Every structure is written in structure tokens, then in C-alpha cells.
Amino acid sequence: MSTTYAITVDGHLDDHGADRFRGLGIARNDDGTSILTGPITDQAQLYGVLAALSGIGATLLSLRVIEPAPSPVLDRPLHTDRLTIRPAKAEDAEATWSFRRLDAVTEWLTSRPAGFDDWRTVFSAPARLATTAVVELDNTIIGDLMLRREDAWSQQEVAGQATGTQVELGWVLDPAHTGRGYAAEAAGELIRYCFEDLGVRRIVAVCFYDNEGSWRLMERLGMRREQHGVRDSLHRNGQWLDSLGYAILAEDWKPTRP
Template identity: 35%
Template sequence: MPHVRVPITTDRLVLRSFRPGDEADVFAYRSVPEVVRFIPGDPRTTDEVADLVAERASAGRLDVDRPALTLAVELGGRVVGDVLIHLAGPNGVDLRQVEIGWVFAPDVAGNGYATEAARALVRVSFEELGVHRVWARVEPRNEPSVRLCERLGMRREGVLKQASWFKGEWTDLAFYALLADEYRPAQQP
């Protein structure tokens, strides 16, 4: 079964399992409407964040029964975001494909942290999990995430017009992906 060794360290960040004590940091960004605009769910309450942190504490194992892993992104002792690695293809759980996602505190935007964390997920997906394809689905109006996908070297594979009933409206879904034979470790510090 695939296993993600945590923590994952980059030049500036630590991607690790959630743990007790992360609740205030996570609430600081997961409770902001603009931050959760393009991700499932509403702004979180303190109780919901406490449940989220408790639920997502994990040793890093991914399998058919637990195909998704959400990691806290720590910067200098503070959780500034979280990232998702999900064993999934377009038709459900797939051990050969990984969907990635991210959400970050607005006060750290523009410093490259989301790109750095997402690059680490791409590296782990190809080099440790040995997957064939890494992909992301993005609402095209989420321009920072579109640009992040492009910085990762992902290609835009297509857009499904008004394919998702999301937060009270029909929204488009853009799909970005990178294949194992396209992956260049030098592009993914």
C-alpha cells in the first residue's frame, strides 16, 4: 500500500500530520469566507476546526479505505495552510493517480508557500508513490490556483462548463495534470 512519509520538509516548510494545538492556526484561515470560496464547505466554526484537526491526524498511510491525506503546512511553528493528496482518478479511488489540493492563510499569500508545498506533493507522488498522473481540479475563477498549477508545469486538460453545483451556483471545473514521463525533478525543488 502507498505510504507518505511525514513530515515532508522543504526549504521553508514542514508538511506534517495535524496535531492537538493546531486548532487556532487552522481556524484563522478556515473561518475566512474568501479563503474557503473555492473549496468544499462553509467557513468553519471553532468546533468544526477542532473536529477537522482531530479527524485528520494521521500517520500518512493511504489505501482504498483511506484514499485521502490532508497535511498541515507549518511555517516557523505556525500552521499557515493545509494540502491534500488523494488517490483518485476521474472515476474514483485509483492507486495510480493522485489529486492534489491546497488552502492557505491569506496573510501568507504571494510568498510562494503554496507553490513550495504543492511541489513537494508532486515530488512525493512521483518519486515515493510511483503514480502515473498528478492532477488538480480548479474553478477557473480561482486565478491564484490556476497560476499555481501552471507553475507546477501542469497542463490544462480541459474545462467542464457548469459541471458542478457548488455553493449555490453552477460552476465550471478546469482540470490540470502532469504525467510521470513529463515530470522533471529539477522543476520541482
């Protein structure tokens, strides 16, 4: 199994004799440095590249492993009668910010970005994109959804059997499009996808107790209330509020679409 490295050296490397770098790509930066990037299969190959750099007198500035971008939990667009639910892209940040910036939306969300630049940074992070889907109505983004696959709690001896068996869902809808059933339609399709396509056994969702619209949606989706925490969640207004946890098992799910 190979690991992708980024090796930065002082000076501009030329392509002559690039084969000594074991097929790594060479990028030359405006600051006078060069970066070698590419997969390296083992420590012997890595040592060979470093020795080749040393042999030409290149000064090593940094050596780091490039973590692969996580795969999206939603791997393709889904379609309902009215909506398209598709994997999020970095360029969707501006469209989602149009409703994410509203006080009526951020009231119950985990974070409230200071401005669009902050939101774009958060939204476009690879880990965030991998767990985010957007909801489109007639090619216009009207909401976004969280779809986070996770391991169920288990005892150590059976941990492997609990890997990836659970999904946590979350949703945000543009207030201009509420009251028409879009959130239930989109979330219901994600539930179908999780059970039928991902093959998970359990789906969970949480919210503040005061966020009535969210927990009523959970109940419309067939989820059952499993947890009521009493003043266990601190709101940004400084108050400790109750929280609710809902869940549904694959065996209890009833498809609503033909």
C-alpha cells in the same frame, strides 16, 4: 488475519478469569457497562468469547468491528528551503481554523463549517487526517494540503494494475502569507514526493474556473489543463460555474530542486 472487535456488556467485569476472554482488554465505564476490545483471529475465537460471557451471565449490549485508522498518505515530514510539510494531527485544528474561517479562503472550498467545533470534528476525523498535511513556516502553520491517493479508472480485467496509481492534490494557504511562493514550494515538494516516493503515475487537481489563483498555481507547477467543464459546478451562492481539471504524468514531471 485478525479483526478488532469492541464488545459491550452490561455490568462491570472483573479481571479474575479474564483469560477466558482470549486476551481481550477490559474497560469499565462510568455508566456501569464494560467493553472488551482486541483482535480476534476467526469466528471460532469470537464464539468462544461470546460463550464465555454467556457463561457468567453477562448481558451483551453491542458487538461491533473497529475499523483500523487509515494510514497517512504522507508518512513523514518533508522539508524545503523555507518550509516543513508534515502529516496533520488532530491538535492542528485550531491553527488551521485561524485561516479556514476566513471568507476569502472558504469562497472556493468544498465546505464552510459553521464554527470551530464543526471544523474540529471534520478536521480530526481519521480519514481526513490521513489525507491532510500542514505547511509550517518557522514552526507556524500557514496552510494545509490535501493528498489523496486513489485508483485510476480502468476496465475490470486490469483493475488491479490501476490501484493507487493516482493522487489528487489540493491546497489552502493563509492569505497573510500569499504572494511569496509558499504554495508553489509546498505543492511542488508534494509532487516530488508522490512521484519519487509513492511511485504514482499521475497527479490531478481541480478548481472553479473563477479561482484564478489556484489554476495559475497548477500551471506554475507544470500541470496541464485537461478538462474545462461549462457551468457544471454549483457554487453555494446558487450560481452554476465552470470548472477546470489539471494533471501531470510522472514522465512529464521535471524536478525543480537539486
